[in-house]
Amino acid sequence: MSVATLSPAAFNASEQATTAFAPSGETFARSHGRVCDRANSKWSPSKVLRTAMADSDRFVVQLDYVDSKGKRTRRTVSPIRFAASDRFLGLCLCREEPRQFHLSRCSNFQLLDADDVIMPVEMVELD
Template identity: 60%
Template sequence: MIERLIRTAMQNSDDLVVSLEYTDSKGNKTVRVVSPIRFTKSGAFLGLCLCRCEPRQFQFDRCTKLELKKAADYVMPVPMVAA
């Protein structure tokens, strides 16, 4: 499910981004808006985090509440909020 949603955003990168809740290695949860770039190792992808304005790697098992959103609705930097 996650991989299919990420792939859809990659294939439509001019039109779609992904909103997700991400849990970092310390257990902190934030809501991010990401433009996926490519799959990296198994279970992860590289994406342009519109909140941090830089590429970041995201682990599938730390991502929840993924939704496709219209890219045109977001301008960097997107505020990163605690979940």
């Protein structure tokens, strides 16, 4: 959705949401890299996921995942929503398909700038 199609109220709400992470007086664009750095050093996995869900045009998540057969891979995911308290739905940018991810099988969450990711992303086997 372009800014031109937003009503003034919707635009203001959008601006408030995207500047919520920026230090006071600083625009989101300038602090964008610091958001990823702060997220990757201090945030819980659920906060990383919620941030990417709230602004899917700007963020994706890289994580290590163990599938039901025990195979470990590193994946890049665009989280969509939580499916339950123990899993989330996301577009796997490696497989280019929606997938369900069990949080207990995920580790090493990293918030990435979506502009730095081009589909398909290589899935890296960790074992």
